[in-house]
Amino acid sequence: MGRLSDRNRPKAKLKDVSVKRILRLFKGYWGQLLAIIGLALFAALIGLIPPLVMKEIIDTAIPQGNMKLLAGMALLMIFLPVVSGMLGVWQNHLNTKVTQGVIRDLGQSLFHNLQRQSMAFFTEARSGEIVQRITGDVQAVQSVVTSLVVSSITQIVIVVSTIGILFALDWKLAIISVLILPLFVLPVKKVSRLRKSLRTETQKVRSDITSQLTENFGISGALLTRIFGREKQQEIEFTAMNQKVMDLELRLNLVGRWFGMATSTLGPLGTAIIYMYGGYSVISGSMTLGSIVAFAAYLGRLYMPVGMLLNLHVEVATALGVFQRIFEYQDMVPDVMDSVGATPLTQVAGRVAYKQVSFAYKPGQYALRDVTFEAQPGEMVALVGPSGAGKSTLIGMIARLYDSTSGVVEVDGVNVRDVQLASLREQIAYVTQESFLFHATIGDNLRFAREDATREEMEAACRQAYIHDFIVSLPEGYDTMVGERGHRLSGGERQRIAIARAILKRPRILILDEATSHLDSESESYVQAALEELMQGRTTLVIAHRLSTVLAADHILVIEAGSVVERGTHSELLALDGLYARLYSTQFAHAAEV
Template sequence: MARNKYDVDEKLESEFNMGHVKRLMRYVIPYKKKMVITIVIMLIASVANLIGPYLIKVALDSKIPSKDVTGLIILSLIYLVTVIINGVCLNIKIKSMTDIGQSVILNIRKDLFEHLQKLPFSYYDSRPHGKILVRVVNYVNSLSDLLSNGIINLITDSFSLIVIIVFMFLIDVRLTLIGLVGLPILVGAAFTIKSLQRKAFQILSSKSSNVNAYIHESICGMKVTQSFSREKENLKIFNELSDNYRKAWMHAIKIQFLMGPFVDNIGNLVVVAVYIMGVAWIANGSITIGVLIAFIAYIGRFWGPINNIANTYNAIINNMAYLERIFETMDEEPNVKDLQDAYEMPEIKGLVEFKNVNFCYEDGQRILNDVNFKANKGESIALVGPTGAGKTTIINLISRFYDLESGEVLIDGVNVRDVLLNSLRKQMGIMLQDSFIFAGTIMDNIRYGKLDATDKEVVAAAKVVRAHEFITTLSEGYNTQVNERGSRLSAGQRQLISFARALLADPRILILDEATSSIDTETEMLLQKGLEELLKGRTSFIIAHRLSTIKNSDRIMYIDHGSIVESGSHDELMKYKGEYYDLYMSQYRMLEAI
């Protein structure tokens, strides 16, 4: 797929269907017992709340005319009890549903993050990371109120509506029929607004995603922004994206708020009609004042649940736009995954073989063309060549970060496609040019690949790769806190920590992709002995533009246009005087000039 950018709206691959709601309910089902109890409590509260108008009718039509003070006191006490019951039940409902809602949110976010860790590099290559982040945080959070209140409110308001209609019919059938006239009009309006509202909130979610993508990109590139004085231009872009979000928000809210006034206007018209007919019927003796007052109280409460249901309906439609995005991410199929009959990778010895390997990315451009080679156990293989030749692709295929177009990648004679990904990758060590450092202590970062390692083992690994010297000069040594991406450390220091991390993990196959590029020449000379220890007994693949670092490799392969052009030791290739010879001599002459 073409890379999506911060200024490109995301499009949903599939239309919304009720299956999304059913899928959401699967997250709610584990809490069904607690929800049933809460619903019962709220139904009791609803009945208690609806008894009030009927008590007023009895008081007006019976107790007051007969001057029954004792009866009025009893009615007042019953009314007070209903108010207390309603308050207590409401308090229980708020606590219970908040707990259920947040538990469901926790499980959805956990499943979403777990799935994101299974998606291949190609997924992250195809979209800004800010657009992924907004789904895990903002979109999941948007479901909170719907899950905490919406479901229960929908059930209890529906029940209240039925009970209110029953009470209304018991009081007066004619007034009830007048009160129900506006209901069909309201239902028709709701379905008309639905499609407009869903589309508006889909657009809003896209604009929100764009803003988040640009903020994430800008924060990650802030040093570059300030270095090139790009603040004004970036602010202009941000303001434009924010304005697009504001316009989308205003449009969505305008549609959302159509429902509330519509309900209120229909409710007011119905109440006016009830008043007109009620007063007329009181005049001719058809009904009593108590009946009219009680009925007006019920008709007011009738439109209350209607309004609540309309608001809940609004919330459901609004959140469906976010739910679609969440489930779209969960439904993203990893194109690199364990086969159905995949098995544990046996303990790796170190024999790596490429057989007729062809590979292209999703744009269809061929990267590797019929690559064949064999790396024996414990052999160090250096990959050199121009940028874009296919060097990094080769090492990515060894770890099966991508699947082949054709051919086979074998480790100890086992096809990497046939084994469980986790069992394959945990036996490998990969060090990249941009060594990622996580927020935490240096000790934690080195221990990242082997959580059960002792402090002594961590220190020993750091000493071997010459990281110990600079670590001990820091304020708290190995317990020094480092920021995300290791911003408090130099690029060379980050790479030394990565070397220690790789050594501690003790991988059988080691991949170094420009892993010494940020280390100065003096540090590199000190590191050579550590590297020898790191590479000892391991099959290793080294990508380096600084050819001095790979002179001692067992074999050097010159890659160009996706093919192995030359292969041999440093001395053999120098005698051959081909592409590698030209590359080495150009670097040598450059160093002499300096």
């Protein structure tokens, strides 16, 4: 099997993950963002009015006994929060809409890029890790996406406007208030760095947990666990990882709380200093009582937004480690993709040619070397050889599941790299050794080959694969759910449904990877007859372990250590008395007796 090539390894580095790149995620939402920012700014400006209303009540309405002014100010203090609250509801709705849109787009982008990766990536990666990146990591940055643009702009406006009003009320008190602000900033860098490291490690452990759960609770993993009695060991491993996540989250939370506590004490400190100095000014007659009350109220509107901006900075820095994991997958370049100028492959006759094809996992580590052969339309080529010889990798190159390191694979004389992948794969059907079925109905699994297949076409394909009678005997027939990976069915039943799916595709080129290895002798005889009918006029490459298959082959290639060491017909290869003859005497001996 192929491995993850150096070209296909994640390329993003932490230094590449900048706030500028995160802001690009909002492309397409700037109109809604402007509306949100407008609402937020309007609400922020409304929030500047109540302290001035309080000042007017204390300095003018009460001392002068002006009941009309007092009532008007009181109504204004009721009206302003109502208006601000309504604006807040509208803003929150739009903000949530934008956030969910960005999160959806981010997840969609990851999914799309993963779908473009070759099989080399998936043989290297853990499925749980992939799931965690698309779901857990994307959700982990949701709060940052929610507040990044709107909160930063809104809080900056509040801070600037509040400072302006403070200087208008009393420039000396304003200077004292502003001098305290640098104390807020001092711990930010260290806290951000520590929380970023903890969040990255936490997400990595969560990926490990997701991978373990995917493996343990999949049908195959659950079966293996029970057969070998490893339930307790797996529980111990899960408990250790679960505890590690808990410890990391506690540390993450504690670091954030200490930072929050430190910044929260600065506000009261500033307020206390202002009341001391302001109280002295009121006593000395240089400042009114209403002014000092309004000034103290504005201090809350100064220190709280500054604290929110610093917290946002910490949260963004914390999330950079998660964004790194997301962008690693988003930036991966597929090692198998359409070439520039690739053209669609129209209906083909099915001539397949390998010309000096080699494949290396890494430089110097060859799985295949200088493989050359040709199959004419309608011919069957059987590949035999010991396990690990490179047979699966070889046949996977026709559909470009892997690309050769050197040499050329052609279909009807056209290099497969020069045609569009989708059009190439439309011509090919593949029945693998492990027949995979989705957790869906039998009909849905069949339509995976052709979405527009009619019920009659599905039934005809299933009759050819000797599975129709079994399906209609089920209470729900073709609407029967097959379970995860099809494990509600036997191996032979899954195999025959997979063959029916291949038949339904109507391919020009058929690839069988030990396709009959899970069938009992009776079912195999029917399926073999169906396959022989299917192979008429179609080129077939088959990894063969059955005597009937090699006997029916037009050509047999014997693969050993990635090279074709023998080729010919069954009788010709037996006469050579080489590797094929040894395989025949061991692997095919029982079949020959039968």
